[in-house]
Amino acid sequence: MSGRIRLARNLVRVGAFIQSLAVAVMRPADLVEFSRQSYARPENLEGWSEKSLVDSGLNDDERELLTQVSGTGDLLLLGLGGGREAIPLARMGFRVTGVDYIAAMVERAKENAVCRGLKIEGLVQEISELEVQENAYDVVWLSRAMYSCVPTRSQRVAMVQRIASALRPGGLFLCQFLWCANPRQRAKAERLRRVIGIISLGNFSYEKGDRLLNNIEFVHEFSTEETIRSEIEEGGLSVLRIRMSSLTNRGSAVCRKN
Numbered sequence: 419m420s421g422r423i424r425l426a427r428n429l430v431r432v433g434a435f436i437q438s439l440a441v442a443v444m445r446p447a448d449l450v451e452f453s454r455q456s457y458a459r460p461e462n463l464e465g466w467s468e469k470s471l472v473d474s475g476l477n478d479d480e481r482e483l484l485t486q487v488s489g490t491g492d493l494l495l496l497g498l499g500g501g502r503e504a505i506p507l508a509r510m511g512f513r514v515t516g517v518d519y520i521a522a523m524v525e526r527a528k529e530n531a532v533c534r535g536l537k538i539e540g541l542v543q544e545i546s547e548l549e550v551q552e553n554a555y556d557v558v559w560l561s562r563a564m565y566s567c568v569p570t571r572s573q574r575v576a577m578v579q580r581i582a583s584a585l586r587p588g589g590l591f592l593c594q595f596l597w598c599a600n601p602r603q604r605a606k607a608e609r610l611r612r613v614i615g616i617i618s619l620g621n622f623s624y625e626k627g628d629r630l631l632n633n634i635e636f637v638h639e640f641s642t643e644e645t646i647r648s649e650i651e652e653g654g655l656s657v658l659r660i661r662m663s664s665l666t667n668r669g670s671a672v673c674r675k676n
């Protein structure tokens with residue numbers, strides 16, 4: 419390899435590493451706000467509430483998750499978007515309440531439901547600080563790998579505790595998360611990001627697998643089944659099943675409130 423090509427490749431590597439530091443210099447609350455600001459952009463609001471996306475309905479993974487639910491009831495959907503999942507779930511007979519931190523997104527989802535002859539309720543809240551009635555839902559639904567959008571293990575455990583309290587006994591929490599079987603992060607780069615998190619007084623709780631997806635949204639990629647299982651169990655739910663696909667970078671969990 420010529421010296422110039424080697425130099426160029428090293429510059430690309432250094433550039434990618436510098437970009438990856440963005441996730442370390444923000445505190446957990448900044449990471450949530452960073453993602454919220456991205457979703458609040460007009461192009462994202464339009465994108466997630468666009469007719470063809472909304473009418474695309476549930477995908478195969480989501481339909482498979484639904485086979486775990488017998489019957490209908492009250493369903494709390496976290497990360498409502500424009501109503502892509504809320505609408506078919508309401509059509510199936512669920513009484514759907516959708517949660518999203520973008521007020522305009524909640525309005526769009528409700529309008530999209532009304533246009534299709536359906537009604538859904540909407541709440542403007544951040545999902546890790548969920549405040550809903552206790553023992554009020556039969557199912558809590560968190561698809562599109564959105565479990566991964568909450569920074570820090572302790573905030574995810576606290577979110578599961580809130581979900582557990584929202585569920586009726588016997589109720590199910592169905593969720594998807596990002597999963598990476600062979601994380602490529604190098605140990606040295608990981609240590610550096612952790613150190614930068616501390617010296618910048620940013621993300622003290624930086625965890626391996628934290629990153630900014632497409633530089634617009636915080637995500638945490640899980641690399642072992644045990645890590646996600648332990649969070650959910652610590653949050654007070656029993657894990658009935660965890661699946662991780664080797665083809666996609668998504669996993670799913672079916673959990674129950676005893």
Ligand SMILES: C[S@@+](CC[C@H](N)C(=O)[O-])C[C@H]1O[C@@H](n2cnc3c(N)ncnc32)[C@H](O)[C@@H]1O
Pocket residue numbers: 450453457466496497498499500501502503517518519520523543544545546561562567
């Ligand atoms: C990836 S989109 C998915 C939307 C919808 N579930 C779908 O699949 O079409 C994520 C949605 O969740 C919302 N969202 C992301 N993080 C959130 C959070 N921490 N709290 C509340 N809403 C959040 C975004 O505003 C956006 O509408």
